[in-house]
Amino acid sequence: xxxxxxxxxxxxxxxxxxxxxxxxxxxxxxxxxxxxxxxxxxxxxxxxxxxxxxxxxxxxxxxxxxxxxxxxxxxxxxxxxxxxxxxxxxxxxxxxxxxxxxxxxxxxxxxxxx
Amino acid sequence: xxxxxxxxxxxxxxxxxxxxxxxxxxxxxxxxxxxxxxxxxxxxxxxxxxxxxxxxxxxxxxxxxxxxxxxxxxxxxxxxxxxxxxxxxxxxxxxxxxxxxxxxxxxxxx
Numbered sequence: 001x002x003x004x005x006x007x008x009x010x011x012x013x014x015x016x017x018x019x020x021x022x023x024x025x026x027x028x029x030x031x032x033x034x035x036x037x038x039x040x041x042x043x044x045x046x047x048x049x050x051x052x053x054x055x056x057x058x059x060x061x062x063x064x065x066x067x068x069x070x071x072x073x074x075x076x077x078x079x080x081x082x083x084x085x086x087x088x089x090x091x092x093x094x095x096x097x098x099x100x101x102x103x104x105x106x107x108x109x110x111x112x113x114x
Numbered sequence: 115x116x117x118x119x120x121x122x123x124x125x126x127x128x129x130x131x132x133x134x135x136x137x138x139x140x141x142x143x144x145x146x147x148x149x150x151x152x153x154x155x156x157x158x159x160x161x162x163x164x165x166x167x168x169x170x171x172x173x174x175x176x177x178x179x180x181x182x183x184x185x186x187x188x189x190x191x192x193x194x195x196x197x198x199x200x201x202x203x204x205x206x207x208x209x210x211x212x213x214x215x216x217x218x219x220x221x222x223x224x
Binding site: 043044 | 156162
């Protein structure tokens with residue numbers, strides 16, 4: 001158990017819909033990362049937050065957005081969903097957000113778009 | 115854009131055999147991490163290397179960071195079925211986030 005929690009574990013929805021994925025970081029960690037993992041793309045970095053502020057952006061689509069709240073939990077919002085958005089979405093947390101810090105990954109949310 | 119290529123993509127071996135997984139890039143990384151991911155779970159950190167030429171050992175696993183900090187290798191001695199999983203390398207560079215390789219899916223058959 002990494003100490004990072006993600007909900008829901010599974011999500012099935014239809015194209016065009018909007019969903020919200022939730023992540024609670026390990027106690028004491030200030031930085032949260034979101035990743036998308038699909039079979040043909042590997043683990044793709046989406047976005048990072050540090051202490052409530054956006055720190056770095058990766059290959060995140062404009063249809064996707066995220067935020068980190070004062071209690072440090074984070075939400076990833078996916079809208080106008082397409083079939084290609086079906087993937088595992090992981091949240092990770094680290095103490096300070098530096099690239100050499102160990103990232104602790106949650107169990108992931110499996111999103112299926114039908 | 116920093117890219118990391120891993121090879122081989124898939125590896126299936128018998129218990130007791132040795133293997134090496136490679137992680138290569140044309141970019142220099144300030145640090146290199148190796149993670150292992152099991153089905154249905156998130157990746158778990160195995161090791162972090164930060165110095166060119168650094169070698170770290172974790173029981174039967176040996177990790178090496180290239181002298182130029184552009185590549186890394188993971189060697190497993192006497193593989194066991196419990197070593198089965200997806201091995202991911204991840205580089206830390208000028209960007210604050212990690213760049214992950216595409217992964218090596220290892221299957222160790224009993």
